[in-house]
Amino acid sequence: MMLKNDLLLRAARGEDTERTPVWLMRQAGRILPQYRALRGRLSGFKELVETPELAAEVTIQPVDALDVDAAIIFSDILVVPEAMGLTYEMVEARGPLFPETIQNAHDVARMRIADPEEHLGYVLEAIRVTKRGLNGRVPLIGFAGAPWTILAYMVEGHGSKTFSKARRLLYTEPALAHELLRKITATTIAYLQAQVEAGANLIQVFDSWAGILPPHHYHEFSTRYIREICEALPGVPVTVFAKGAFFAVPEFATLPCRTIGLDWNEDPQTVRAVVGESKTLQGNLDPCALYGTPEQVQHATIQMLRRFGPQRHIANLGHGVYPDTNPDNVKVFIETVKEFSTLAREGQI
Numbered sequence: 001m002m003l004k005n006d007l008l009l010r011a012a013r014g015e016d017t018e019r020t021p022v023w024l025m026r027q028a029g030r031i032l033p034q035y036r037a038l039r040g041r042l043s044g045f046k047e048l049v050e051t052p053e054l055a056a057e058v059t060i061q062p063v064d065a066l067d068v069d070a071a072i073i074f075s076d077i078l079v080v081p082e083a084m085g086l087t088y089e090m091v092e093a094r095g096p097l098f099p100e101t102i103q104n105a106h107d108v109a110r111m112r113i114a115d116p117e118e119h120l121g122y123v124l125e126a127i128r129v130t131k132r133g134l135n136g137r138v139p140l141i142g143f144a145g146a147p148w149t150i151l152a153y154m155v156e157g158h159g160s161k162t163f164s165k166a167r168r169l170l171y172t173e174p175a176l177a178h179e180l181l182r183k184i185t186a187t188t189i190a191y192l193q194a195q196v197e198a199g200a201n202l203i204q205v206f207d208s209w210a211g212i213l214p215p216h217h218y219h220e221f222s223t224r225y226i227r228e229i230c231e232a233l234p235g236v237p238v239t240v241f242a243k244g245a246f247f248a249v250p251e252f253a254t255l256p257c258r259t260i261g262l263d264w265n266e267d268p269q270t271v272r273a274v275v276g277e278s279k280t281l282q283g284n285l286d287p288c289a290l291y292g293t294p295e296q297v298q299h300a301t302i303q304m305l306r307r308f309g310p311q312r313h314i315a316n317l318g319h320g321v322y323p324d325t326n327p328d329n330v331k332v333f334i335e336t337v338k339e340f341s342t343l344a345r346e347g348q349i
């Protein structure tokens with residue numbers, strides 16, 4: 001089906017666009033009252049993720065409510081470890097928990113390379129239902145966690161400031177870590193290819209815990225697997241978002257991906273100077289900028305747009321929007337991107 005709004009895809013491919021496309025990480029859920037109302041009627045997060053009609057409804061909510069230029073499928077990166085054999089629980093107000101974790105060679109051997117239709121069919125069906133519901137209004141983004149970030153949860157068992165159990169494994173049992181990373185990578189590649197087949201127009205890889213590794217470990221245990229994922233998706237626009245990995249930007253410039261996501265610690269002009277003109281950059285307003293007055297939000301957004309320049313930019317936050325953000329300020333952010341980037345191209349400002 002032809003897309004009515006394909007700004008995101010054209011910007012990712014490096015084509016000139018009449019304005020800068022905009023969406024927000026974690027736009028589905030959390031901040032929208034209509035999400036909270038639906039979520040309140042359900043037993044929990046997993047029911048929502050595993051019921052394709054409901055996941056599709058929540059995916060489309062921000063397109064209706066915020067007028068963003070893309071939808072992102074409502075799911076979680078932790079569906080991948082579950083498909084491999086490690087069930088997760090979502091503890092209300094605390095986050096994910098794995099009752100069993102990966103500790104030794106026996107545990108790694110027990111993990112299977114998942115079959116997307118068999119073990120993640122509910123996500124693929126949610127993508128198909130979402131595509132019908134979107135009816136070509138905007139592109140749909142599919143996603144997965146980067147293998148390193150997935151390993152971190154599988155070994156640690158829950159969120160952590162340091163992920164010291166996961167980092168310890170890289171020193172004490174590097175071969176075992178690689179074996180697990182290979183299985184996660186194989187599962188992720190098949191899963192992302194299936195997402196594209198189901199209708200995802202662009203793929204984002206989230207390496208949320210990139211920033212806790214030293215650069216040499218990041219190169220050895222993360223970038224090489226991200227590279228394999230990018231290589232397995234030829235022709236698909238891929239965005240690599242690695243939080244805290246400013247040290248890896250020179251290497252990201254060599255990845256066969258279209259877009260590099262920046263967190264708010266990164267300076268767009270510095271990154272641009274390193275990667276050159278061959279990549280699109282995404283980001284990177286500090287989510288805390290959305291706590292200001294509407295005028296302050298507008299000011300911060302315009303400053304961010306100026307740092308990126310008009311082309312080869314996808315406007316976004318530097319990480320997911322915080323749950324207590326006023327949706328009206330999110331709208332100011334989105335409208336400012338649309339208006340200012342249009343005027344900038346017309347030479348009016």
Ligand SMILES: Cc1c2[nH]c(c1CCC(=O)O)Cc1[nH]c(c(CCC(=O)O)c1C)Cc1[nH]c(c(CCC(=O)O)c1C)Cc1[nH]c(c(C)c1CCC(=O)O)C2
Nearest residue numbers: 025026027028029030074075076077095159160206208320
């Ligand atoms: C709290 C949490 C969850 N899952 C996870 C956490 C973080 C735990 C920690 O701090 O260590 C793990 C997770 N899930 C996702 C990521 C990668 C993106 C990131 O760094 O934020 C990570 C690190 C993607 C996601 N996780 C989710 C999406 C889809 C929603 C969207 O992007 O709009 C994505 C891309 C949805 C999700 N996932 C979760 C909830 C409650 C929701 C729905 C509403 C909300 O955002 O609060 C649970």
